[in-house]
Amino acid sequence: MRAGYTHASLRLADLAAAAWPFLHRDRAGANGEVRAILEDNGIRVLDLEGAPIDAFSPLDTFLPLLETAARLGARHVVARIDDTERERATEAFARLCDRALPFRLTVELSCVHGSATPRLAAAAAVVGAINRPNAGILIDTLDFTRAGDEPEELRRLPKEWFHLVRVRDAASAGSTTNCPAVVLPGEGSVDLRGILDALPAGLPYALVPPRAANAGAEEGWARRCILAARDCIDGLHGIRDLQAA
Template structure:
């Protein structure tokens, strides 16, 4: 079980390792590049000392780094500009890069993904394309169409339960994703009624997700379609609730509710 970057985005990566150790997470994810201009990120690929410190901290920990984020495929995407990001992820032992698709030119977006997947493979990473209903990759079918045009071992589709629920994705669509393209999934719950306005979808996704089992998403059905033992990342930003109870109790609650949905024993 992983502690996603967005769940504790105000926490520097080296401190995030300690949170994961204390609260029952096996892995962490870190945000090297901002999801939107001006938002929080930790550009360790530009800070050799901080990168080395984190690598040493991970070497001494039972917690591993699973994914780095986020590379966005826009109209002006140039894979060479991300070489240092991929190299940093590989040095830290990451397995996956979270990828978002923004380019509305599907042919160009598909070509950009193929170039990125090739570069990821060179670094021992997978390029996990996440479908999000407000982006140019709005659902699982679109993600599969794009990823299928790339070659090599880095092809990957990232399933986020919130985006499954908010998009046109069906359980059959999830079942149609080749198993070898699934490297991890993101888990959270969401409010009902579901928002239909894209701006509200984005706000809830970034600020107001719910612990597993406390919303209206059919999480058990989604999990049942995914490969057994697939790594799970708990991506669950909700600052009002986190501040109300404190970070430690909040993370304990997220682990307990996630394990309850996954059918795994709770050990805190």
């Protein structure tokens, strides 16, 4: 909070780990400690990332994640689809949304390089097909740029599909072979203003800052990152819930 942030986005498990769902089990004590630390610093949890949908994981494995999200007071969980069988993956995403609804959570489908929905059109096809009130699409400005999507495509989609946006800038953002290094907002080649202006007003902005160069300088660096973001998007929609992710 001292650096100007109000929320945090959390990633509780390595998405590449085969046993990731079990990392969320029996962690009520640890989650309580995390929440206490956040509350002591005036920080709330916006979203949790950690729901990779593949052809093998039964939907029951996501219950610990949903329970953890609710326990920490999160509003959203972020999912990615790794199953290339579209009909099966769409049905699984729909069932995940159904499971999340009693926890008052939205499920945000990410458009991310290397997933089965790397582009906006693919994610929109899934969300449009299931017609769930808590289904959404997570736009990451860097992944959006790497995919070659255009801001005008966002304007054609229902506003209620968007609940937050992840803000990242990078040099050589158009590269599809290597993940570009994240830089301060406004110092890279991502069209932050164009993308954010095409999204609905009032969305929380989840800032992904580059790492601090020196250990121990994190607070000052975090403050510099959020100031750079505010300068970059000055005049757009207004600033609301811009927080570290």
